[in-house]
Amino acid sequence: MKLENGNFWTKTISGKTISVFLVSNLILLSGFSGIFSQENKSGKVLKLTTEETVKRALDSNFKLQNLRYELAKTDSSYLKAESQYSWRLVADGSFRQTVLPLNQNNVFTGTKTSDDTIKGGIEKTIRTTGTYFKLEAGNRRFDSNAFEDKSNPLTASFAGLALPPLYTGFITATVSQDLLKNSFGYKGRNQEKILDNQKEMAKSQVSLQISEAIVGSLVDFWDYSVKLQSLKTFRRLKENVSNIRNLTVRKQGLGLSEGFEVNQWNALLAQADSQLETAVVQKDEAKRKLARTLKLENDSDLSEETDLMEEIPEKPDYTKDLDIAYKKRADYLNAVREKEIAELMLKNAKSDQLPSLTLSGSASSQAQTITSPDKNYTDATDGVQSARYKDFNGKVSFSYPLFDKGVAAGRRDSEIGVRQATLKENEVKNEVRDDLRGRIDSLEASYKIYKNSIVTEKETQNYYNGVVRSFQQGRADAVAVKNALDTLVRDQLSLTQAKVNFNIDLMRYYIAKNMLLERFDLDAEKLIPHLE
Numbered sequence: 094m095k096l097e098n099g100n101f102w103t104k105t106i107s108g109k110t111i112s113v114f115l116v117s118n119l120i121l122l123s124g125f126s127g128i129f130s131q132e133n134k135s136g137k138v139l140k141l142t143t144e145e146t147v148k149r150a151l152d153s154n155f156k157l158q159n160l161r162y163e164l165a166k167t168d169s170s171y172l173k174a175e176s177q178y179s180w181r182l183v184a185d186g187s188f189r190q191t192v193l194p195l196n197q198n199n200v201f202t203g204t205k206t207s208d209d210t211i212k213g214g215i216e217k218t219i220r221t222t223g224t225y226f227k228l229e230a231g232n233r234r235f236d237s238n239a240f241e242d243k244s245n246p247l248t249a250s251f252a253g254l255a256l257p258p259l260y261t262g263f264i265t266a267t268v269s270q271d272l273l274k275n276s277f278g279y280k281g282r283n284q285e286k287i288l289d290n291q292k293e294m295a296k297s298q299v300s301l302q303i304s305e306a307i308v309g310s311l312v313d314f315w316d317y318s319v320k321l322q323s324l325k326t327f328r329r330l331k332e333n334v335s336n337i338r339n340l341t342v343r344k345q346g347l348g349l350s351e352g353f354e355v356n357q358w359n360a361l362l363a364q365a366d367s368q369l370e371t372a373v374v375q376k377d378e379a380k381r382k383l384a385r386t387l388k389l390e391n392d393s394d395l396s397e398e399t400d401l402m403e404e405i406p407e408k409p410d411y412t413k414d415l416d417i418a419y420k421k422r423a424d425y426l427n428a429v430r431e432k433e434i435a436e437l438m439l440k441n442a443k444s445d446q447l448p449s450l451t452l453s454g455s456a457s458s459q460a461q462t463i464t465s466p467d468k469n470y471t472d473a474t475d476g477v478q479s480a481r482y483k484d485f486n487g488k489v490s491f492s493y494p495l496f497d498k499g500v501a502a503g504r505r506d507s508e509i510g511v512r513q514a515t516l517k518e519n520e521v522k523n524e525v526r527d528d529l530r531g532r533i534d535s536l537e538a539s540y541k542i543y544k545n546s547i548v549t550e551k552e553t554q555n556y557y558n559g560v561v562r563s564f565q566q567g568r569a570d571a572v573a574v575k576n577a578l579d580t581l582v583r584d585q586l587s588l589t590q591a592k593v594n595f596n597i598d599l600m601r602y603y604i605a606k607n608m609l610l611e612r613f614d615l616d617a618e619k620l621i622p623h624l625e
Contacts, residue, residue: 141314142400146387147613150310151620153388157306160299165621167295171288178220183229184213203239207258210234214265220285223278225269225453230477232466233261261461262469262477263484269453280444283437290430297423303620304609308600313386315401315593317379322589324372326582331365333578337571338362354571361575401596405540409533414606418529419522421607428521432514439507445500448493457484532598532605539595546584546591553577553584 141149151157189208193199212231219226240255275281338358345355383389419425458480460469469476494500560577563569603609610616 143311144613146311146314147307149387150307154306154310154386157303160303160306161620164296164299167299168292171292174288178218180215180217183216186211201239203237205238207236221278223271223275223281227267230264232469235259257463259461259463260466260469261459262466263457263459264477265455265457267455269451272450272452273447274444274449280441283441287434287437290434294427294430297426300610301423301607304604307609308604310386311600312597313383315596317383319589319593320376320379323586324376326585327365327369327372330578330582331369334358334362334365337574341571401592402599405599409536409602411530411533415526415529417606417608418525422525423607425521425525428518432518435510435514439511442504442507445503448491451490454487459484529605532602536598536602539598543591543595546588550584550588553581557581
């Protein structure tokens with residue numbers, strides 16, 4: 094029997110036409126027909142590309158959504174610290190009333206006095222110099238019953254000196270400046286740089302976590318593809334084992350095979366059935382995980398087609414990629430920023446050992462009337478705006494820590510922190526170098542493995558087809574067909590896994606350079622969710 098252009102013809106061996114082989118081969122081929130095709134019975138098929146998977150993950154995946162919100166909070170500490178440089182509206186009021194017995198001490202001041210002050214204004218600490226500034230306006234009401242008691246012989250003769258409530262209005266400007274420890278905002282500027290570095294560190298770290306989560310979502314997507322391909326492969330395996338078993342049973346009836354051969358194929362069929370059940374469970378589990386990750390509808394059937402990369406878009410260049418990694422890698426940049434922070438903290442620790450010399454002063458323009466409080470501000474001649482009546486106040490304060498072990502320990506710890514940060518920077522730099530080298534090696538190796546798997550699968554397919562033809566012609570037994578089929582199944586699974594592994598290594602290569610977001614045309618700033 095030969096196979097030519099898909100047509101069968103028979104020949105006679107030892108005077109007998111081997112029609113049984115023709116019948117058996119037709120049965121076997123009916124099982125092999127469509128061996129590597131699958132009919133999609135669902136009418137609702139969702140085709141996911143890599144970009145679509147990433148988009149759905151960013152919009153639906155809990156971890157990614159949570160990281161995007163974390164990204165929005167990375168500048169919180171910086172902004173909270175910036176509040177110390179904001180303009181502030183301030184106001185306060187004080188009310189005091191005193192009642193004393195009549196004696197020689199308070200004959201002229203009165204036994205009952207009221208002293209009330211209400212004021213309000215604005216204040217600000219200037220970022221560049223650390224100067225404190227405040228401008229406020231207010232009114233003071235003073236009232237005393239001095240000389241108002243006409244029944245008192247001691248004060249009755251001075252009744253003309255009695256006054257109604259006295260109103261004093263004022264506008265005061267206050268300035269305060271540290272000249273040594275926080276000389277013109279030196280420590281404040283350093284602290285601002287520290288917070289800015291911490292903000293960038295948090296942003297870089299969250300961006301890296303987003304990249305890793307994106308890869309995780311893609312891996313879930315590709316894992317489902319692998320499990321689906323495995324299910325299809327094991328289903329074909331079971332069908333073919335069943336067909337070969339049935340053919341062996343028929344051959345036994347014709348006296349062309351032994352009973353123990355049927356026993357062997359029954360065992361292999363049970364084994365294939367177990368593998369198929371395991372594949373079904375794994376596929377369903379992978380689908381549920383993917384549906385949960387991307388928030389897909391439960392009844393959605395996913396397309397079996399994927400846009401997995403088959404070639405490396407750009408050949409890796411270790412020297413060029415290492416330079417990119419040092420400029421973009423979150424771990425290395427954060428190590429550099431940690432060193433900068435440690436150096437700034439050391440500068441502030443040195444400043445803490447200096448004396449504190451603060452110069453402050455205030456200047457007021459004021460007015461006084463017994464008419465009404467608003468008179469002090471409306472009278473252009475004698476009111477506050479005329480600046481005829483002034484009040485100046487100046488103050489110098491000095492403080493210097495003597496034998497302060499706490500300050501000395503702060504400087505020592507800061508110096509140690511600089512050395513530790515330097516060691517960490519060098520260590521992370523070496524880690525980045527080795528990690529990138531490893532990622533490039535893994536990418537190139539997985540690419541070669543993938544290409545070799547293509548050749549292996551193709552050659553195994555050709556070998557399997559040859560064994561089937563030999564089996565049809567009676568030159569090969571069923572065991573040879575089974576072994577060839579097992580090899581083909583294994584190589585097809587290996588090819589699918591090798592393709593996925595190559596794509597995973599490609600994504601990890603992008604992460605090693607921190608270029609994954611650019612790969613999908615994403616920007617960290619654009620990932621920040623819109624908050625109402």
